[in-house]
Amino acid sequence: MVARIDRVLITGASSGIGFDMAQRFLAAGSRVAINGRDTEKLARAQRALAHDDRVVAVPADVSKVDEARRLVSHALEALGGLDVLVNNAGIFAAKPLLQTAESDFDQLIATNLKGTYFVTQAAVPHLIAAGGGAVINLGAALAFQGKRRLSVSAVMASKGGVHALTVAWAAELAPHAIRVNTLAPGIIRTALAGDNPDARSGIVPLGRIGEVRDTSEAALYLARADFVTGTVLEVDGGYSHGR
Ligand SMILES: NC(=O)c1ccc[n+]([C@@H]2O[C@H](COP(=O)([O-])OP(=O)(O)OC[C@H]3O[C@@H](n4cnc5c(N)ncnc54)[C@H](OP(=O)(O)O)[C@@H]3O)[C@@H](O)[C@H]2O)c1
Numbered sequence: 001m002v003a004r005i006d007r008v009l010i011t012g013a014s015s016g017i018g019f020d021m022a023q024r025f026l027a028a029g030s031r032v033a034i035n036g037r038d039t040e041k042l043a044r045a046q047r048a049l050a051h052d053d054r055v056v057a058v059p060a061d062v063s064k065v066d067e068a069r070r071l072v073s074h075a076l077e078a079l080g081g082l083d084v085l086v087n088n089a090g091i092f093a094a095k096p097l098l099q100t101a102e103s104d105f106d107q108l109i110a111t112n113l114k115g116t117y118f119v120t121q122a123a124v125p126h127l128i129a130a131g132g133g134a135v136i137n138l139g140a141a142l143a144f145q146g147k148r149r150l151s152v153s154a155v156m157a158s159k160g161g162v163h164a165l166t167v168a169w170a171a172e173l174a175p176h177a178i179r180v181n182t183l184a185p186g187i188i189r190t191a192l193a194g195d196n197p198d199a200r201s202g203i204v205p206l207g208r209i210g211e212v213r214d215t216s217e218a219a220l221y222l223a224r225a226d227f228v229t230g231t232v233l234e235v236d237g238g239y240s241h242g243r
Contacts, residue, residue: 003134003179003224007079009033009072011062011119012089014045016190017138020212021086021219022049028220030054033075035089037061062089062115063107072122082126084223087116087137087162092192096151105154112158116165124178132177134223139163139184141236159184163232170230179229181222185215186236205238 014036060071127133140159
């Protein structure tokens with residue numbers, strides 16, 4: 001079976017990694033539903049992307065289960081079905097264990113882990129109806145190893161959970177021809193990576209930080225790679241495996 005990429009839903013696609021993915025899928029001929037919380041920002045992204053009616057914008061907060069379900073149902077109605085889901089919406093906050101409030105922890109888990117869980121739950125019946133498809137999650141290379149100088153245990157818990165969902169769902173959904181994979185980016189040049197991300201290029205074996213094209217190329221590969229499921233693919237210039 002040749003993997004279809006005709007109808008694609010990308011959460012958190014109003015900026016950064018998700019926005020570039022939307023551009024790349026459009027260039028590959030897909031119709032794309034983009035999402036974000038901020039309706040103005042999302043409308044600007046839609047205008048920047050849209051040359052025709054192949055882009056639909058659906059504002060929703062994926063951390064809220066009712067909004068996640070509404071997002072999927074509106075996107076599906078507009079696209080007429082679904083072939084690829086990219087669970088990209090995510091947030092980052094570095095805080096030491098002793099300074100992390102319950103609300104900090106809940107927000108990270110609700111957006112990064114619970115959002116991924118319930119958007120996927122809402123989308124899977126439609127992927128089954130399409131005869132199969134691809135789910136691509138956004139994990140994080142930083143979840144693989146602790147760092148003395150970067151306190152991100154709550155982020156690691158949320159993204160490590162996404163890595164675990166990937167292997168669980170790959171097996172559970174394989175009988176439906178649904179492949180589930182995850183991209184684990186290192187440092188990618190977006191607003192989330194903060195000011196002057198190049199200052200950290202010294203810790204990357206390939207000697208540079210990542211660009212959004214790096215994650216988009218990997219997402220297109222995973223969307224099409226018919227015999228690949230359950231993998232967590234580092235897009236990090238080698239940073240997870242050596243310095
Ligand atoms: N950049 C990196 O170095 C890096 C490294 C590892 C992993 N990642 C992961 O890559 C993904 C994309 O990150 P990015 O760097 O592109 O960040 P970004 O530029 O800040 O974009 C994040 C996107 O997610 C949306 N978003 C955030 N919370 C949301 C929510 N609750 N519901 C719906 N949309 C939401 C944002 O829209 P609004 O502003 O409207 O909410 C925005 O469109 C995230 O999952 C992130 O954890 C990034």
